[in-house]
Amino acid sequence: HDDGLIGISLNFLSQALPAFAIAGYLKKEYPGIKIIMGGGLVTSWIKGPGWKNSFKGLVDEMVTGPGEEYLRDLLNIRERAAHVRPQYDLSPGDQYISPGFILPYSASSGCYWQKCGFCPERAEGNPYRPVPPDTVLDDLSLLIEKHRPSMVHILDNAISPALLRHLIKRPLNAPWYGFVRITDHFKDKGFCLDLKRSGCTMLKIGIESGDQGVLDALDKGLDLTTASIVLKNLKEAGIATYLYFLFGTPPEGEKEARHTMEFVKRHIDYIGFMNLALFNMPLNHPDADRYNRNQFYEGDLSLYTSFEHPKGWGRAKVRAFLDNEFRRDPDIREVVKRNPPFFTSNHAAFFYPW
Ligand code: SF4
CATH class of the missing domain: 3.80.30.20 (tm_1862 like domain)
Known part of the structure; x- marks a missing residue:
């Protein structure tokens, strides 16, 4: 819906094509959705010399460093926890090739x-x-x-x-x-x-x-x-x-x-x-x-x-x-x-x- 927000984490160059393909698909099918991209690779791009955001129109915001703070601010969540245990309940652990x-x-x-x-x-x-x-x-x-x-x-x-x-x-x-x-x-x-x-x-x-x-x-x-x-x-x-x-x-x-x-x-x-x-x-x-x-x-x-x-x-x-x-x-x-x-x-x- 209009207020939808999707965060995509991009860490390795090998993930870049699928990540931007997902972003492109979402923008086409759900034009009102807001897409935020972060992760190790995005952080390195932004911190690198002469960074120019070439993904405007596809990705609404690109975020450096750990994304938790940013998402909390965006979602108006005021509590601050010193440490949050990772959750794997949503990840399809048994579907990776391993x-x-x-x-x-x-x-x-x-x-x-x-x-x-x-x-x-x-x-x-x-x-x-x-x-x-x-x-x-x-x-x-x-x-x-x-x-x-x-x-x-x-x-x-x-x-x-x-x-x-x-x-x-x-x-x-x-x-x-x-x-x-x-x-x-x-x-x-x-x-x-x-x-x-x-x-x-x-x-x-x-x-x-x-x-x-x-x-x-x-x-x-x-x-x-x-x-x-x-x-x-x-x-x-x-x-x-x-x-x-x-x-x-x-x-x-x-x-x-x-x-x-x-x-x-x-x-x-x-x-x-x-x-x-x-x-x-x-x-x-x-x-x-x-x-x-x-x-x-x-x-x-x-x-x-x-x-x-x-x-x-x-x-x-x-x-x-x-x-x-x-x-x-x-x-x-x-x-x-x-x-x-x-x-x-x-x-x-x-x-x-x-
Ligand atoms: S500084 Fe740390 S992360 Fe970098 S190569 Fe040396 S041991 Fe590895």
Whole structure:
């Protein structure tokens, strides 16, 4: 009806076409309806340089950041709750393509580290907002009891050590996985075994490079000697690892990329799954102009820009190295092949042990 209000959450570029198709359909069939769009991708677009709203007439308002406050104001709701437990009653959890229902839960927004060079999270200056660990555990135990998920996905950019300790104290009644940074806590094998007992089935970790100089230049706060110990401990504790490597960052040249390949080969027995990515320069990074950036193509809605690599280690060379050498190594190929077809890293835990 005339006062109808529809909110659409758009988080990933792959959702953009369906999201705008839904908006277009609604506007055509119900011209009086008001459409509001928000979500991670919309926030990044609006916070990016030179944002121009090209969707006027299709979307009435585009909103940055968490949408709850905005919707409350719009609907004249005066109560303010410090924390609201997520509701999954309306989501068709059993209709997603997945080996089982995964319950997603954000224990924080932003990132507690917030230092890595070229991280969009940092470039956008998104504040770190953690939910208190005891509240997280209260929420999760109620949600698990109600929805009986096959797994819990803790969606944080990096689960904080404080929350990991709480998970150990109050184990979940369902297996869980999520992203962590490598910290000294994991050097203690007892800590890794306790995490396993808490339900931890897989940890996703951004190692990015096997070259300490590159890691330091990127401010990853990651020490490769520690990483070696941690990967071994996690393997022995029975926790799968999903490692992310990033090639073609500005401080990396061919020599450093080869160090990454050597690191992977040295730790091949401790790596569960692997993601190999080519570096993209975030559009709104303050240093991006130093690298002669260019739009990938006109009207690009991507959050990234092309750039001239300072060491001549551009995308074509990186891609050739990955395709012709890295992925062809017999040991590495075996690990890469484990990535479950049709599914993403978010479902890999279902396929462990392989
Ligand atoms: S840990 Fe991840 S989210 Fe946090 S600053 Fe580094 S790359 Fe960004």
